[in-house]
Amino acid sequence: MDSPRHLCEIRRAFSHARHRCRWRTAFTLKGDSLQDFFPPGAAIPDRLQTTHLIRERLRAEGHLPEGYLRSEIDASWRRSLAHGVRGHDDALVSLREFGNLDDLHAANRMLLDAASPELDFLEERCGREGLVILADADATILRVEGDAAALADLGIFDVSPGATWTESLRGTNALGTALVEGRPVAIDSGEHFIGRLSRFSCCSLPITDPHGNVIGVLDLTRDGQLPILHDTPSMLIGAAANHIETRLFEAFFPELFVLAFHPRRPYLDSTWSGVLAVRDDGEIVAANAQACDLLRLSRSELAGRRCEGPRELPFTALLDTAGALRVAALPGEYAFRVLRAPRRAATRFDGARSVQALAPNAAAHTRAQTANIDGLAKLAGRQSRLLRALQMARQGLNNGLPVLVQGETGTGKEVIARGLHDASARAGKPFVAVNCASIPEGLIESELFGYRDGAFTGARKGGMTGRLMQANGGTLFLDEIGDMPLHLQARLLRVLQERKVAPLGAGEEQPIDIAVICATHRNLQTMVREKSFREDLYYRIHGVSVHLPALRERDDVDLIVESLLARLGASQVGISAELADVFRTHSWPGNIRQLEMVLRTALAVRADDEYELGLDHLCDGFIDGGCPTTPGTGSRGLIRKHEDELIRESLARHEGNVAAAAQTLGISRATLYRKLKRLRP
Numbered sequence: 001m002d003s004p005r006h007l008c009e010i011r012r013a014f015s016h017a018r019h020r021c022r023w024r025t026a027f028t029l030k031g032d033s034l035q036d037f038f039p040p041g042a043a044i045p046d047r048l049q050t051t052h053l054i055r056e057r058l059r060a061e062g063h064l065p066e067g068y069l070r071s072e073i074d075a076s077w078r079r080s081l082a083h084g085v086r087g088h089d090d091a092l093v094s095l096r097e098f099g100n101l102d103d104l105h106a107a108n109r110m111l112l113d114a115a116s117p118e119l120d121f122l123e124e125r126c127g128r129e130g131l132v133i134l135a136d137a138d139a140t141i142l143r144v145e146g147d148a149a150a151l152a153d154l155g156i157f158d159v160s161p162g163a164t165w166t167e168s169l170r171g172t173n174a175l176g177t178a179l180v181e182g183r184p185v186a187i188d189s190g191e192h193f194i195g196r197l198s199r200f201s202c203c204s205l206p207i208t209d210p211h212g213n214v215i216g217v218l219d220l221t222r223d224g225q226l227p228i229l230h231d232t233p234s235m236l237i238g239a240a241a242n243h244i245e246t247r248l249f250e251a252f253f254p255e256l257f258v259l260a261f262h263p264r265r266p267y268l269d270s271t272w273s274g275v276l277a278v279r280d281d282g283e284i285v286a287a288n289a290q291a292c293d294l295l296r297l298s299r300s301e302l303a304g305r306r307c308e309g310p311r312e313l314p315f316t317a318l319l320d321t322a323g324a325l326r327v328a329a330l331p332g333e334y335a336f337r338v339l340r341a342p343r344r345a346a347t348r349f350d351g352a353r354s355v356q357a358l359a360p361n362a363a364a365h366t367r368a369q370t371a372n373i374d375g376l377a378k379l380a381g382r383q384s385r386l387l388r389a390l391q392m393a394r395q396g397l398n399n400g401l402p403v404l405v406q407g408e409t410g411t412g413k414e415v416i417a418r419g420l421h422d423a424s425a426r427a428g429k430p431f432v433a434v435n436c437a438s439i440p441e442g443l444i445e446s447e448l449f450g451y452r453d454g455a456f457t458g459a460r461k462g463g464m465t466g467r468l469m470q471a472n473g474g475t476l477f478l479d480e481i482g483d484m485p486l487h488l489q490a491r492l493l494r495v496l497q498e499r500k501v502a503p504l505g506a507g508e509e510q511p512i513d514i515a516v517i518c519a520t521h522r523n524l525q526t527m528v529r530e531k532s533f534r535e536d537l538y539y540r541i542h543g544v545s546v547h548l549p550a551l552r553e554r555d556d557v558d559l560i561v562e563s564l565l566a567r568l569g570a571s572q573v574g575i576s577a578e579l580a581d582v583f584r585t586h587s588w589p590g591n592i593r594q595l596e597m598v599l600r601t602a603l604a605v606r607a608d609d610e611y612e613l614g615l616d617h618l619c620d621g622f623i624d625g626g627c628p629t630t631p632g633t634g635s636r637g638l639i640r641k642h643e644d645e646l647i648r649e650s651l652a653r654h655e656g657n658v659a660a661a662a663q664t665l666g667i668s669r670a671t672l673y674r675k676l677k678r679l680r681p
């Protein structure tokens with residue numbers, strides 16, 4: 001029940017907050033009582049008072065009163081609570097320092113390079129007011145500019161490269177919350193979940209790559225409350241994020257034209273202009289959010305279209321005879337500027353040039369020698385055989401050999417495929433995963449090969465770029481290759497041999513440059529003997545083979561538990577010796593995925609102040625007869641039941657939004673769709 005006195009206090013502070021004026025004063029948060037933070041007689045900011053009282057209430061009564069925080073902050077505080085973050089005492093929040101800063105920087109080289117000029121500029125303009133921070137897509141800080149020492153004296157001592165600021169670890173904070181929300185977020189002083197951060201305000205903007213994937217976040221953190229109106233620093237940081245995204249177009253597509261356009265010429269250099277990456281022949285490969293808004297088409301609708309005139313798009317883009325891209329808009333429609341022409345002198349689009357231009361260049365290759373190789377070592381844990389196989393696979397990929405990853409379900413095949421891509425010369429290029437088991441049979445062909453406008457009844461207007469072409473220049477990961485229908489195996493074989501793709505309904509073939517990783521839990525040799533898998537395709541994809549051991553065969557379950565707990569935002573939690581023993585000897589039919597579910601369940605049932613998981617946190621019958629340890633029997637059923645409940649819960653929480661539910665569950669959308677098939681009556 002609400003305590004009337006407490007509610008009254010919060011209401012009073014809340015109504016002051018509504019009418020507050022711009023406030024700025026020096027204060028230091030040290031103790032537990034709000035009065036301790038201010039010199040006698042100093043004005044206490046209203047929002048800080050409100051949030052302080054709410055935090056007190058939460059501590060005393062264990063629940064968050066409704067209706068006092070802004071709705072996005074309220075939602076974030078509730079998520080913070082669900083993650084077990086403690087608003088008053090974050091002494092136990094350890095810094096999840098990235099093991100090796102060189103690795104962290106190598107893994108984010110493209111983002112760092114694109115952001116570097118903006119960070120220097122922002123430091124000059126806003127460095128005295130606070131900190132300018134760039135973090136990666138996991139909220140791990142890459143670079144900090146500004147007077148970090150001054151802010152450290154005031155209580156933020158853990159803002160440094162390598163420190164992770166996910167919401168699950170540190171509660172509501174602009175960096176972590178902007179990544180969860182996928183949009184710009186401002187956190188005003190006391191709105192931080194952890195009391196220690198109350199005197200600071202931050203605004204963060206996610207940074208997306210040209211395909212629309214969030215790859216980082218830019219943040220401005222200042223002492224004191226947020227100004228009511230957008231002030232110069234907040235506007236500068238918004239423009240900076242935009243410039244970084246445009247520069248990423250140039251870094252992502254060195255072989256393409258990058259164009260800016262806007263209906264009004266003076267706006268061409270502004271943050272409102274649309275940006276497109278366009279091939280020599282006018283085909284659009286990528287578009288920024290503003291381009292989508294201006295043309296009223298989504299990214300996927302734009303990709304693959306040609307700028308061919310009024311019926312397609314209101315402009316044309318073609319090479320002239322001198323090899324320069326000429327863009328012409330309908331009269332009065334758009335103004336254009338070519339931001340960057342391809343590095344090589346452009347010639348008319350032809351297969352030979354295209355493949356050459358898309359092949360990994362020497363610089364990328366050198367980068368890949370250093371980038372993320374440690375990531376593979378981490379994935380291999382203490383399995384020296386696996387590490388050797390992964391090193392061979394990486395070399396194989398760099399030399400154009402396909403890699404086949406085999407292992408039982410849940411052993412981490414997709415994780416390994418991504419790790420190999422990240423450690424290869426194609427790191428930073430597209431990694432396109434296709435789950436051959438989750439796409440309806442009738443759609444696999446169009447999904448893989450794409451189609452031209454009008455290729456078949458019901459085809460999307462403007463056609464669609466297939467997954468093979470989307471992976472051009474990068475890596476194609478064909479998961480569950482054993483489930484690919486026979487007739488498509490023949491088409492895939494042809495693509496792998498000829499390195500050319502013809503979208504459905506198109507006569508001409510386009511050259512393609514991809515590295516290929518396939519994975520399966522099936523025994524392909526048996527399938528070849530039974531004639532359900534083509535022998536020639538088997539030998540074509542079986543370049544370097546990586547066999548992933550089942551969890552019961554691994555002697556480093558402890559390392560995997562550690563990495564899973566960290567990923568679940570519970571790196572401060574450990575496991576008891578007895579539980580470690582049980583984990584080591586269990587047969588784990590569902591492998592790492594099953595272990596992850598068990599840990600998720602155990603974390604969910606532990607009390608807030610418990611930092612060691614023990615046998616008591618296991619589901620009933622996990623150890624005794626109720627959870628037998630032989631594969632394929634009751635244990636799988638029990639784990640499945642928990643898994644199904646988590647899936648239903650997550651879908652309900654996200655009102656049926658599969659992408660959001662998959663993100664919360666930490667699985668890919670394709671995996672969630674596959675699991676949903678099982679849930680259907």
Ligand SMILES: Nc1ncnc2c1ncn2[C@@H]1O[C@H](COP(=O)(O)OP(=O)(O)OP(=O)(O)O)[C@@H](O)[C@H]1O
Binds near residue numbers: 379412563
């Ligand atoms: N080395 C690892 N450390 C920690 N977690 C891991 C590791 N490998 C895999 N995982 C986690 O285990 C789960 C299953 O991994 P993944 O989907 O890659 O397995 P899979 O073999 O492809 O599964 P399936 O056969 O069902 O497609 C994922 O949640 C993944 O993040």
